[in-house]
Each structure stands twice: as C-alpha cells, then as structure tokens.
Amino acid sequence: MADIARPPTSSSASLPASLRLIGLRLRRNWPSATALAIIVLMILAAVFAAWIAPYDADATSAEAALQAPSLHHWLGTDVYGRDLLSRIIFAARVDLAVAFGATALALAIGATIGAISGLHLGWVDLIIMRCVDSVMAFPAFILAMAITAALGNTVTNVLLAIAVTQVPIYLRLVRGEILRIREMEYADAARVVGNPPWRIVFVHLLPNCLPPIIVQATLAMGYALLTMAALSFIGLGIRPPQSEWGSMTAEGAQYIVTGEWWLFLFPGFAIVLMVLSFNLVGDGLRDFLDPRMRGVR
Amino acid sequence: MPLCEVQDLQVRFPLRGLQAWLRTLKDGAPPVVRAVDGVSFAIEAGTTLGLVGESGCGKSTVARSLVRLVEPAAGSIRLDGTELTTLDDDAFARVRPSLQMVFQDPTASLNPRLSVRRAVEEPLKLHTDLAATERRARTDAVLEEVGLGADLAERYPHELSGGQRQRVNIARALATNPRLVVLDEPTSALDVSLRARVILLLEELRSRHGLSYLFISHDLATVRYLTSRVAVMYLGVIVEEAWTAELFAHPAHPYTRALLAAVPVPDPDAKRDPFVLSGEIPSPIDIPAGCRLRARCPLARPVCAEPVPVREIAPGHRVACHLV
Numbered sequence: 001m002a003d004i005a006r007p008p009t010s011s012s013a014s015l016p017a018s019l020r021l022i023g024l025r026l027r028r029n030w031p032s033a034t035a036l037a038i039i040v041l042m043i044l045a046a047v048f049a050a051w052i053a054p055y056d057a058d059a060t061s062a063e064a065a066l067q068a069p070s071l072h073h074w075l076g077t078d079v080y081g082r083d084l085l086s087r088i089i090f091a092a093r094v095d096l097a098v099a100f101g102a103t104a105l106a107l108a109i110g111a112t113i114g115a116i117s118g119l120h121l122g123w124v125d126l127i128i129m130r131c132v133d134s135v136m137a138f139p140a141f142i143l144a145m146a147i148t149a150a151l152g153n154t155v156t157n158v159l160l161a162i163a164v165t166q167v168p169i170y171l172r173l174v175r176g177e178i179l180r181i182r183e184m185e186y187a188d189a190a191r192v193v194g195n196p197p198w199r200i201v202f203v204h205l206l207p208n209c210l211p212p213i214i215v216q217a218t219l220a221m222g223y224a225l226l227t228m229a230a231l232s233f234i235g236l237g238i239r240p241p242q243s244e245w246g247s248m249t250a251e252g253a254q255y256i257v258t259g260e261w262w263l264f265l266f267p268g269f270a271i272v273l274m275v276l277s278f279n280l281v282g283d284g285l286r287d288f289l290d291p292r293m294r295g296v297r
Numbered sequence: 298m299p300l301c302e303v304q305d306l307q308v309r310f311p312l313r314g315l316q317a318w319l320r321t322l323k324d325g326a327p328p329v330v331r332a333v334d335g336v337s338f339a340i341e342a343g344t345t346l347g348l349v350g351e352s353g354c355g356k357s358t359v360a361r362s363l364v365r366l367v368e369p370a371a372g373s374i375r376l377d378g379t380e381l382t383t384l385d386d387d388a389f390a391r392v393r394p395s396l397q398m399v400f401q402d403p404t405a406s407l408n409p410r411l412s413v414r415r416a417v418e419e420p421l422k423l424h425t426d427l428a429a430t431e432r433r434a435r436t437d438a439v440l441e442e443v444g445l446g447a448d449l450a451e452r453y454p455h456e457l458s459g460g461q462r463q464r465v466n467i468a469r470a471l472a473t474n475p476r477l478v479v480l481d482e483p484t485s486a487l488d489v490s491l492r493a494r495v496i497l498l499l500e501e502l503r504s505r506h507g508l509s510y511l512f513i514s515h516d517l518a519t520v521r522y523l524t525s526r527v528a529v530m531y532l533g534v535i536v537e538e539a540w541t542a543e544l545f546a547h548p549a550h551p552y553t554r555a556l557l558a559a560v561p562v563p564d565p566d567a568k569r570d571p572f573v574l575s576g577e578i579p580s581p582i583d584i585p586a587g588c589r590l591r592a593r594c595p596l597a598r599p600v601c602a603e604p605v606p607v608r609e610i611a612p613g614h615r616v617a618c619h620l621v
Binding site: 184185186188189190191192193194195196199203204207208 | 361364365366390393394397398400401402405406407408409410411419420423424466469
C-alpha cells in the first residue's frame with residue numbers, strides 16, 4: 001500500500017525505472033516469481049525435450065526394467081525399462097500444449113460470445129445465457145468425460161473437451177466486464193468522437209476487460225492440466241504409449257503395493273508442481289493487475 | 298440563421314420491471330419518463346448558451362441527444378441548417394467532427410489504456426486522411442493549445458491530475474475543429490482552484506476559434522461569466538430564457554428567482570431575494586398538469602393548473618409563467 005502514495009513522477013516512463021519496479025514487485029511476491037520460473041523452465045524443457053531428456057522416452061530395455069532412482073536413471077525406470085525422467089519431460093509437451101491450447105480456445109470462443117452477449121442485451125443475450133446456464137449446470141468433469149467418451153480419446157478431442165467445459169467461465173466474465181465498461185463515460189466519449197461499433201469494442205471495451213481475463217486464464221490453466229491428467233488417469237484421456245502425466249500416474253499406481261513407489265510419485269509430483277505454479281502465478285497476476293496498483297506499473 | 302437550432306425536443310425513457318408492468322395494467326399504457334418534454338433553443342455562431350437547472354431536470358439528456366447518445370422521441374435538431382435527427386448513422390458520422398462534447402467526469406471519460414496522444418489523435422484518425430506526421434503535428438498543436446506540454450503526450454490518464462485530464466478531454470473535442478461543443482458540467486468534478494483556469498481556457502478557445510458552446514451547469518457564477526444567453530430548465534422544459542445580464546438582473550420565473558436566491562453572496566449586508574421553494578423536484582413520470590412548479594411555488598394560484606403560456610416580457614426574454 002505504501003506504493004500508492006508515491007507521486008506519479010516515479011512512472012515517467014524511463015525503462016530502467018519501470019524494470020526496477022517490476023523486479024521489486026517480483027521479489028516482494030517471491031512465491032509467484034518462483035512459480036513463474038518453474039513454468040518457464042518446464043516450457044523450455046518441453047520445447048527442447050529432445051536435447052534435455054537423457055534417454056529416448058520410448059526406448060525399452062528388458063534389463064533396465066523397474067529400476068529404482070539411481071545415478072543412471074535419476075527418477076528410475078518403468079516395467080519396460082523406459083527412463084521415467086525422459087518420459088516426464090516428453091510428457092510435458094502434450095500436457096502443456098493441451099493446457100495452453102484448451103485455455104486459448106475457450107478464451108477465444110468465450111470472449112467473442114461474451115462480448116456479443118454483453119453488447120446485444122435482449123433476446124440474444126437471454127438465449128446465450130440460458131445455454132451457458134445449462135452447460136454450467138453439468139459437472140465440468142462429467143461433461144469432459146462424456147465428450148471424450150463420445151468422440152474418442154485423441155489429443156484433439158481432449159483439448160476440445162476441456163475447452164468446452166471452460167467456455168462458460170470466460171463468457172460470463174467478459175459479458176460482465178462489457179456490461180460494466182459499456183456504461184463508462186469513455187465508451188460514450190468514443191461514440192461521440194465517431195468510433196464505428198467494431199472500434200468501440202476492440203479498442204475501447206475489450207482491452208479494458210483484460211486484467212481479470214488474464215488472471216482467470218492463468219488460474220484455469222492449472223485446472224485444464226488437472227482435468228486432462230484426471231481424464232488420462234481414468235483412461236478417457238491421452239492413451240499410452242504416449243507419455244502423459246495422468247496416464248503415467250495411473251500406470252504407476254498399479255505398482256504401489258509391490259513397492260515401486262517412484263512410478264506414480266514423480267508423474268504425480270509433476271502435476272502437483274505445475275497446477276500449484278499456475279495457481280500461484282494467477283494469484284500474483286491478480287495483485288499485479290489490480291487497478292489500485294496502476295500507479296506503480 | 299443560428300448555428301444550432303433545437304425545436305420541441307422530446308426524449309422519453311420507457312420504464313421496465315414489475316412496477317412498470319403493474320402500472321401498465323392500471324393505466325393501459327406503459328409508463329415513460331419524460332426526461333425532456335418539448336425543449337426549444339437556438340445557439341448563434343460564436344456564442345455560448347448556458348443551460349441551468351437542478352440535477353434530474355433533463356439538461357444532460359438534452360446534451361446527450363444532441364450528440365446522439367440518446368435518440369429523441371420527437372423534435373428537430375438543426376446544425377448549420379442540416380436536420381440531424383433524420384440522418385442515418387453514416388451521415389451522422391460525417392457531422393460528428395463539427396459537433397463534439399466534453400463530459401463531466403474527466404477521469405471516467407478517458408480510456409485508461411490510451412495514452413494522451415492516442416486519445417487526442419483518435420478523432421483525426423477517424424475523420425481526416427492526414428498522414429501520420431501531420432496528425433502528430435496537429436495533436437501536438439492542440440495539446441499545446443489547451444496548455445499541455447509535449448512531455449505529457451506519452452502519459453496515460455492515471456498519470457495525470459484531474460485538471461490535466463479535463464484538458465485532454467477538451468483537446469480531444471477540439472482536434473477536428475468543431476463548430477459546436479457541448480460542455481456537460483465540464484468543471485463540476487474539478488477542484489475550485491482548477492475550475493477557474495479551465496473556464497478561462499474554454500473562453501479563450503471560444504474567442505480564438507469562433508466556437509459555439511452549449512454549456513450545461515448548475516454553477517451560476519460560471520454560467521454568468523461564460524455565457525451570452527441562459528436557458529433555465531425545470532422538469533424537462535425550459536421555464537425562462539434570456540440574455541445573461543438580463544436574466545441575472547431581472548429573473549422573472551419563480552424557479553429562476555429561487556435558483557438565484559440560493560447563490561451565496563460574499564457581502565453580509567447585501568439585500569437578498571428571500572425566495573425559497575418547498576419540497577423536492579417531482580418525478581418525471583408523474584408530471585403535474587399546468588405549471589410544473591405549481592406544487593413547490595410559494596406564489597401558486599388556481600390559474601397555475603391551466604396550460605402555461607410562454608410570454609416575451611422583454612426583447613429576447615421569454616418566461617413560461619402565468620404570473621408575469
């Protein structure tokens with residue numbers, strides 16, 4: 001709060017000063033900063049998996065089967081002798097791609113329909129909102145299960161299923177923000193100046209609903225990841241032999257009783273780490289984008 | 298011919314909700330708010346018309362219907378001889394450069410994500426085919442004219458003071474060289490110390506560019522300084538209209554007298570018109586028949602229930618009251 005009292009001269013748009021401020025804010029909110037670093041590292045690992053992973057994710061080896069974590073295989077090996085660390089790194093590709101893809105798709109669809117709904121109050125809005133209510137009345141995970149069960153469990157369908165369950169969240173969020181902002185005086189001012197309707201929406205309304213949407217998208221990324229892992233865990237998501245954290249956890253669960261603890265623990269830990277990181281970054285962004293913090297941007 | 302001529306302007310807002318529905322059953326017709334109920338005035342080129350009245354009297358609705366933020370139900374608005382109410386949106390867009398507006402709240406009327414330069418440049422982008430460098434030059438010139446240095450051009454609204462923000466709003470309105478600018482209480486959200494400077498700026502801009510203003514306010518001292526004619530509104534109609542000096546010297550309508558009597562005078566010995574109205578402004582849904590001030594007016598007589606004639610009691614001084 002002390003920052004708010006700072007005179008506006010501090011934001012005279014000199015680059016080093018604003019960089020220093022961002023650095024300061026990151027240090028103050030170190031859990032979010034750490035979480036952001038973890039996400040960035042995981043994305044880099046996914047992109048450069050072929051160089052980083054010590055082994056081929058699908059290379060089987062009979063003599064290396066079910067080895068506990070060691071210097072050769074840091075996280076151990078599975079029943080086919082595949083290196084667990086390499087599989088987790090390669091799995092990050094599909095897990096993160098689906099999480100980002102589903103969120104982006106849900107956001108694009110939700111924001112568009114939400115904006116239409118907020119701008120055309122009346123029967124258009126009424127129909128859209130009742131449709132949204134009926135989707136939301138369904139438990140999201142059951143809906144995702146139904147979609148993948150009906151369409152077949154390919155990567156695209158899992159992505160689609162997660163996106164469909166998340167569309168209502170963005171739709172309602174954008175609609176609410178548009179309803180608030182369209183009554184602001186600057187929306188009127190934009191009309192008086194002579195902006196055509198599309199410019200009012202894209203230049204004056206939508207950019208001003210961004211902060212809550214960004215926060216929501218980040219939080220939802222963790223949720224998308226969790227949904228996908230859960231789908232795979234019960235066999236309705238990504239199918240083996242494609243490495244995926246959820247299905248790997250499910251496979252590993254069979255070995256709990258026989259003592260091969262590393263098989264379920266490490267993929268599960270990857271899921272926990274990423275979901276937690278997305279949530280922490282979302283929380284940090286919410287503070288960062290708070291309008292009251294604008295002065296110290 | 299006046300630059301802007303408004304005749305018998307009417308704006309109605311339908312009421313919604315359960316109560317409105319019940320009234321529809323009772324009265325047979327859906328209830329409407331008659332926010333503006335037959336307003337006429339004219340603004341000569343290069344002059345300022347003041348529109349005064351208490352909150353809720355419909356003065357802002359008049360302003361908003363001029364720039365088509367609300368659709369009038371009836372009446373005529375002419376700018377430079379062109380009838381505006383019948384224009385389609387494309388044709389109206391071509392009129393917009395010459396008809397601009399400055400809003401009441403300097404903070405809320407600026408898009409927080411546009412820098413000062415982009416906000417002021419926007420009307421130029423929309424209405425002119427100037428090259429980027431010419432637009433930039435014009436933007437700098439307008440900012441200079443409203444007293445904002447070039448160093449402020451890259452700032453965002455939250456980095457400006459209230460007074461600076463209202464100057465940005467004025468600059469945006471002036472960028473396209475308008476003929477008529479509607480000023481909807483442009484100073485009421487500002488500190489008293491800033492108010493005077495913005496008023497002086499507006500007056501200077503008017504005389505330099507031959508602008509015309511429709512100045513809406515309830516600050517009578519400002520109206521007296523800035524306007525050449527004043528129209529007093531009460532409950533959706535104009536009750537008195539006169540040259541500014543005449544109106545302040547010889548207010549004729551009881552409502553105008555009450556408004557002027559409510560202004561504090563910095564002289565304890567000054568003789569004051571002890572004229573006070575009773576009660577509150579009635580709802581524009583249930584407008585009383587006859588004179589609208591009747592229920593609050595200390596001078597009311599039975600004749601006030603009759604339709605009110607508009608009389609010209611001096612050259613250019615029109616009053617809608619039975620008793621003058």
